[in-house]
Amino acid sequence: MSKNNLQFVIPARRPVDALKGRLVRSFPLADDGQLFRRRHFFDTFDWRLYRKGLTLEEEQTDRGHRLVLRNLDDSTVLRWVDGVEMPRFARDLRRGPFRERLVEMTAMRALLPVAEIRSHAYQLRLRDAEEKTVARIELELATLNGEVQARRLPKRLRVLPVRGHPGPARKLLRFASKQLELKPVRRSLLDEALAAYGRKPRSYNNKPRVRLSGKEPAEKALRKILRQQLGIIETNVTGARQYIDTEYLHDLRVAVRRTRTLLGRFKRVFTRDQVLPFKREFAWLGEITGPCRDLDVHLLGFEGYLANLEPDLRPALAPVRQFLVHRHAKEQRRLAAWLDSPRFRSLLANWRRFLDAPRTGARDSERPIRAVAAERIWRQYRKVTRLGGAISAESAAAKLHRLRIECKKLRYLLESCRSLYPKKRVTPFIAAVKRLQENLGDFHDFHVQAVALRNIGRQMEEEKLAGRDTLGAIEALAQKLDKMQTRSRREFQGAFEVFDRPRNRRNARQLFRPA
Amino acid sequence: MRILATYNLKGGVGKTATAVNLAWLAASEGARVLVWDMDPQGAASFYFRTRPKVKGGSKALLRGKRPLEDVVIGTEYDNLDLLPADFSYRHMDSHLEDEKKPARVILRMLRPLSEEYDFVFLDCAPSISVVSESVFKVSDALLVPLIPTTLSLRTFYQIIEFIEKKGITGVRMLPFFSMVDRRKRLHNEIVLELPMKWPHMLLTCVPYASDIEKMGVNRGAVGDFARSSLSARAYRDLWEEIKGRLDLT
Ligand SMILES: Nc1ncnc2c1ncn2[C@@H]1O[C@H](COP(=O)(O)OP(=O)(O)OP(=O)(O)O)[C@@H](O)[C@H]1O
Ligand SMILES: [Mg+2]
Numbered sequence: 001m002s003k004n005n006l007q008f009v010i011p012a013r014r015p016v017d018a019l020k021g022r023l024v025r026s027f028p029l030a031d032d033g034q035l036f037r038r039r040h041f042f043d044t045f046d047w048r049l050y051r052k053g054l055t056l057e058e059e060q061t062d063r064g065h066r067l068v069l070r071n072l073d074d075s076t077v078l079r080w081v082d083g084v085e086m087p088r089f090a091r092d093l094r095r096g097p098f099r100e101r102l103v104e105m106t107a108m109r110a111l112l113p114v115a116e117i118r119s120h121a122y123q124l125r126l127r128d129a130e131e132k133t134v135a136r137i138e139l140e141l142a143t144l145n146g147e148v149q150a151r152r153l154p155k156r157l158r159v160l161p162v163r164g165h166p167g168p169a170r171k172l173l174r175f176a177s178k179q180l181e182l183k184p185v186r187r188s189l190l191d192e193a194l195a196a197y198g199r200k201p202r203s204y205n206n207k208p209r210v211r212l213s214g215k216e217p218a219e220k221a222l223r224k225i226l227r228q229q230l231g232i233i234e235t236n237v238t239g240a241r242q243y244i245d246t247e248y249l250h251d252l253r254v255a256v257r258r259t260r261t262l263l264g265r266f267k268r269v270f271t272r273d274q275v276l277p278f279k280r281e282f283a284w285l286g287e288i289t290g291p292c293r294d295l296d297v298h299l300l301g302f303e304g305y306l307a308n309l310e311p312d313l314r315p316a317l318a319p320v321r322q323f324l325v326h327r328h329a330k331e332q333r334r335l336a337a338w339l340d341s342p343r344f345r346s347l348l349a350n351w352r353r354f355l356d357a358p359r360t361g362a363r364d365s366e367r368p369i370r371a372v373a374a375e376r377i378w379r380q381y382r383k384v385t386r387l388g389g390a391i392s393a394e395s396a397a398a399k400l401h402r403l404r405i406e407c408k409k410l411r412y413l414l415e416s417c418r419s420l421y422p423k424k425r426v427t428p429f430i431a432a433v434k435r436l437q438e439n440l441g442d443f444h445d446f447h448v449q450a451v452a453l454r455n456i457g458r459q460m461e462e463e464k465l466a467g468r469d470t471l472g473a474i475e476a477l478a479q480k481l482d483k484m485q486t487r488s489r490r491e492f493q494g495a496f497e498v499f500d501r502p503r504n505r506r507n508a509r510q511l512f513r514p515a
Numbered sequence: 516m517r518i519l520a521t522y523n524l525k526g527g528v529g530k531t532a533t534a535v536n537l538a539w540l541a542a543s544e545g546a547r548v549l550v551w552d553m554d555p556q557g558a559a560s561f562y563f564r565t566r567p568k569v570k571g572g573s574k575a576l577l578r579g580k581r582p583l584e585d586v587v588i589g590t591e592y593d594n595l596d597l598l599p600a601d602f603s604y605r606h607m608d609s610h611l612e613d614e615k616k617p618a619r620v621i622l623r624m625l626r627p628l629s630e631e632y633d634f635v636f637l638d639c640a641p642s643i644s645v646v647s648e649s650v651f652k653v654s655d656a657l658l659v660p661l662i663p664t665t666l667s668l669r670t671f672y673q674i675i676e677f678i679e680k681k682g683i684t685g686v687r688m689l690p691f692f693s694m695v696d697r698r699k700r701l702h703n704e705i706v707l708e709l710p711m712k713w714p715h716m717l718l719t720c721v722p723y724a725s726d727i728e729k730m731g732v733n734r735g736a737v738g739d740f741a742r743s744s745l746s747a748r749a750y751r752d753l754w755e756e757i758k759g760r761l762d763l764t
Contacts, residue, residue, distance in 0.1 A: 063742075067545075077593040082543035096763075097633045098545025131734070132564035133591050163596060164588025 006074045006173070008182035010155035016139050019157065019180060020122050023137065026175060030133075032123040037061050039117040039142075041190050042086055043201075044109035045239060045248070050201045052105060054078070055190050058086040067098065072188050075158065086111055089245070108300055110245040114201075115193035116145040117153070126168045134165040135172055142189060144196050153192050156185055206232055206251045208258065208416045214370030218269045219362070221369035223355050225416045226262060229255045230351060240289075241339045243332050246296040253293055256285050261412040265376045268364040278354065281347045288338045294452065295328040301449070308480045309473060316473035320453075323460055371514070373417040378512040380410045385505075388436075388496045397447065400492065404440035411437055421511055429507050432499050439488060439495035446485035450478040516629040517761065519636050520654040525670045526641035529660040529693035531558040532727050534638040536750040537658075537757070539736030542595040546633040549587065549596050553607075553650070554640035557600035563590040564734050565599050572603030576624060577610045583624050584631075591735060596632075604640070611645045618652035625653070643677060651683045656761060660693030660721070663705035689757060691717035717760070719753040722746065 010016060023029060038060040043049045049056050050072065057068045067086060069079045081098045088110050090102035121140040125133045138160065142153040157176055161169035176182050187195070194201055210224045232255040239248030260282050263275050298305075302321055306314050338344055359365055364372055387403045411433045418426050457474040460466035466474070519537070521530040534550055542548045552559035557567025565588065575581040587596045611617040625635060637650055651657065659674065661667050671690060678686070690713065696702050710716045721727075724746040726737050733740045737747045757763075 069545075079545045079547065080543070080593055081545040094544070096544045096546065101545070130564045130566055162589035164586075 005184045006159050007185040008157045008176050009185050010157055010182060016155060020139055023124060027126055029124040030127055032125060035061060035121050035123050037119045039119050040113055041115040042111040043114050044106050045112060046204050047202045048106050108246055115190060117193055118143045118145055134162050135168040136160040137172060144193055151196055157182060204235060211419045212369055214368060214420055216369045217366045218369045218372040219359055219365035222266055222269050226259060227355050229259045234348060237339055241336045246300060249289060249293055253289050256282055258412045261409045262416060265380060265413055268362050271360045271362040274360055278351060291331045292335050295324055295331060298324050305477055309477055313473045313476055316469040319466055319470050320474060323465055370420055373420055374512045375514050377413050378514060380413055381508050381512060384410050385500055400440060400443055404444050407437045407440055425507060425511055432504050436495050436499040439492055442488040443485055446481045450481035453478045516632050517634050518654045519634060519656050519658060520639055520650045521658045522639045523659050524641060524643050524674055525667055528662050529721060531638050532730060533658060533660055534636045535559055535562045536736050536738060537754050538595055538636045539592060539738050540751060540754045541634045542592055547594045547631060548634045549598060549632045550636045550638060551598040552600035552638050553604060554600055554638060555602050555604040559638040560599045562730055562734055563597045565597055567600035569599055569601035572601050573607045574610055577620055582627060584627055607646050608644045611649060617645050618649040621649045621653050648681060651678055651686050654686050656687040656689050659690040661690050662694050663692050663702040688715060689717055689760060691753060692720040694723045695720040696723045717756050719749060719756050721749045721753060
């Protein structure tokens, strides 16, 4: 008993009262009357819950609010909390298992309303001799609310089994299909609602996922890849401007970096002159979005900062959080203005026009993408191994930073072109690049964060916002980060050796080395 | 999975009422909860409208012939399940006595459920036996309802003595006052005095209240059928305090 076969569609022309009458005449059912509910469904922008086959709902009845986590398919309740309204973030919920589970799945993403339904359900219960409920039936009439006009959704009959009593539910199910001649529903209530809104669940994906064929001309392929990245940028503008959560801006920035990398690595696929102004403008976009993201990183990592401090030093860090929040609000206003500016809007418009325009006729534009991609990836891979191989324990930190950037570019190239290669081979290779990049990223982030925190300390001191205890806590934290940086530095050699091991090299040669 | 037992050697002090109401509260906060009615009288099963009957009885359970997950059944409430009582539980002691490590047997039975439930409430029978000794050993905390009378304090000290004598250390003792009648002078006195002698005592008092008695008529948790009553409130405070003590908040 799982999947949708616990729910049936009631055809529009069949009155619910008549069905209810037949049920009541055939089973000793307790009639709980009608329940009016406002069912408000929530998910993150990137559909983290839906992807896991779950729905999150705020149910409002005359008894108050409750939050319910259900299986999408059969709508069985997984967890619920009583007397609570949906907060903007899972982390704002009261501590407890519901919060824990939801935080684990949605992390820093905001919980956004995805559908609102007014439901009106007849509720019947099958009881045993002890008056214990052994199965429930619901006949639900749901109306969709929201952007579009209120609209009826197909009526449904739902059987809700009770654990340990499979028999009664089975009887009811059989009755529904054999006697009432109802057909199982084909999709969940949420899916029904989303379809009526014209919304596609899982529509947002921040991973490059353009499918390329190797023979395609390089320019055509590159335009496709870049168009998807532009789509990601456009989709995230509103959320980034309104600061719904941190990830809109993050995804937007990653798409910008991917775009810049591709423009830089795929030289001669477009003509240089045409691309130059865009490179400049995307660099600008990277710059103006930087300050907000940096502050986001501090704020997202704040719990981690606290955890890294001795408990008695932690309260001293509170003014720092305030300072960051304050600074963020200021930077956010500036960012919002940039995102509303003619310069930004014309960048996106011109870029789209460029991507949709006829071919440029650059030197490599007609060569097959497979050959061009392999050539560029190979070159980038060689660069990474060369730079990495030259790093010793004595090398300056700047060398590792340079390597980190090249490594990131290699990863963007690979991810954008992964559809050209057999999954079994390219996936582990990308994973290896990712691991190396993570080590380098840690090294870099710890360094940048320590520097930034010390800067923040200085500024707070100047503005008289920090006392000696706060400055002391900042310095203690910065030193901790210094130590962590030293550790990731020590781990670099090992990480690079793993990346540069013979199997990976062979893999790279076979995948990318031009004939 | 946390295991909380409601226990007292004395009968009729509110063990079952506590187990049922706290289990309901835990479920209403998003936890997945199981109540194991270990008392052959089957009061908790009664509150959950379930016939106290387990096929094969306690022997089948203890010998592992029937895994607990096959015996668990749903209640009126989502995410609140019951392991019903059975009259044969009165022989559980003699079955467990044959075992070298009786507590291990209980743990082994519960282990398959540890992924599924956040809390298990063990509603114990009023006795001191191999079963209760095993319960002390497997539980994270013993919730001990005390009626504030001289006699019930005596039994409380007997329990402590027993636990010390057996060298059981892993369990938190969380006594609290139950069925408190503020009109009685003695009740008031003991409620004030005992916490001084016994600082680990929970501070919430569950009052003597007719809503709690009505659980037998309504067959459900007070939080459900009398949600804004004083008694529902008392159990909510008690639950908050317990979570605080066990670092669950
Ligand atoms: N706080 C209270 N106020 C009023 N009545 C109560 C209260 N707590 C429990 N009762 C009632 O007292 C009786 C005994 O309560 P309960 O069954 O919870 O105690 P118990 O300790 O589990 O008993 P036993 O030892 O028989 O298992 C029940 O009828 C119950 O309804
Ligand atoms: Mg009892």
